[in-house]
Amino acid sequence: MPGDETRTRFGDDPRERFRRNLEAVETRIAAACARSGRARASVRLLPVSKTVPSDVVRLAVELGLTTLGENKVQEAAGKARDLADLGVSWSVIGHLQTNKAKAMVAFASEFQALDSLRLASLLNDHLVAAKRTLDVFVQVNTSNEESKYGIAPDDAEHFVRALEPFTALRPKGLMTLALLDGGPDEVRACFRRLRAVRDGLRKTQPGSGIDLLSMGMTGDFEIAIEEGADIVRVGQAIFGKRPTKDGHYWPGLLPDTKPA
Numbered sequence: 532m533p534g535d536e537t538r539t540r541f542g543d544d545p546r547e548r549f550r551r552n553l554e555a556v557e558t559r560i561a562a563a564c565a566r567s568g569r570a571r572a573s574v575r576l577l578p579v580s581k582t583v584p585s586d587v588v589r590l591a592v593e594l595g596l597t598t599l600g601e602n603k604v605q606e607a608a609g610k611a612r613d614l615a616d617l618g619v620s621w622s623v624i625g626h627l628q629t630n631k632a633k634a635m636v637a638f639a640s641e642f643q644a645l646d647s648l649r650l651a652s653l654l655n656d657h658l659v660a661a662k663r664t665l666d667v668f669v670q671v672n673t674s675n676e677e678s679k680y681g682i683a684p685d686d687a688e689h690f691v692r693a694l695e696p697f698t699a700l701r702p703k704g705l706m707t708l709a710l711l712d713g714g715p716d717e718v719r720a721c722f723r724r725l726r727a728v729r730d731g732l733r734k735t736q737p738g739s740g741i742d743l744l745s746m747g748m749t750g751d752f753e754i755a756i757e758e759g760a761d762i763v764r765v766g767q768a769i770f771g772k773r774p775t776k777d778g779h780y781w782p783g784l785l786p787d788t789k790p791a
């Protein structure tokens with residue numbers, strides 16, 4: 532069972548806490564779907580377990596989670612090892628350094644932060660060697676912040692076309708992070724931009740596989756659903772507020788904290 536520090540952060544009975552949190556997130560997702568005339572089944576919830584220790588993640592998985600999102604490869608690989616008996620799938624949602632490509636190929640089933648052709652090529656080589664494929668999302672920088680990873684919206688068409696030779700990569704969609712300290716209108720504009728890029732690709736490259744929109748997190752997933760999100764990536768609303776400064780996960784000119 533989790534130790535004292537964990538108990539303070541996750542409550543006396545983390546299982547009960549997660550069950551309530553998941554229920555609350557589910558209610559919010561359902562409401563956003565209803566508001567925007569969408570079927571609940573059209574939105575996939577990707578729980579993000581970064582910073583949560585393996586033994587605590589285990590309690591949440593036992594409530595029925597089947598895929599978990601992690602931002603950093605090393606942390607994710609450790610949890611994949613610790614929780615191998617549970618059979619969960621792992622989605623890497625954070626920027627990947629090329630020297631971590633091989634490590635990711637060893638355990639991840641999905642990668643949501645593809646942002647360079649060099650990385651695409653390297654991943655493809657490792658995947659071919661491992662005789663496997665990987666679902667990928669292209670990360671797009673929709674907030675125009677220099678500190679953000681992701682390709683520029685205007686480069687998407689060229690980028691996606693250039694992925695064609697990498698046959699072990701299975702393009703599934705686009706991913707974005709909205710402006711982290713923006714107001715609702717600015718956040719919404721980011722999501723609309725991502726959707727416009729996807730709609731453009733559907734016309735110019737209908738065979739590319741790019742179809743799904745991964746956008747929205749704890750602070751903004753309702754807006755994302757209203758703007759067409761197929762996948763929302765939710766950490767803090769499920770696992771509680773993170774003690775780690777988010778600059779650790781999103782290097783650059785980002786605020787130290789953001790609302791849970």
Ligand SMILES: *Cc1c(COP(=O)(O)O)cnc(C)c1O
Binds near residue numbers: 579581708747765
């Ligand atoms: C941590 C993270 C999330 C989830 O953020 P929360 O505020 O915890 O919901 C979503 N996407 C990415 C890329 C992340 O790193």
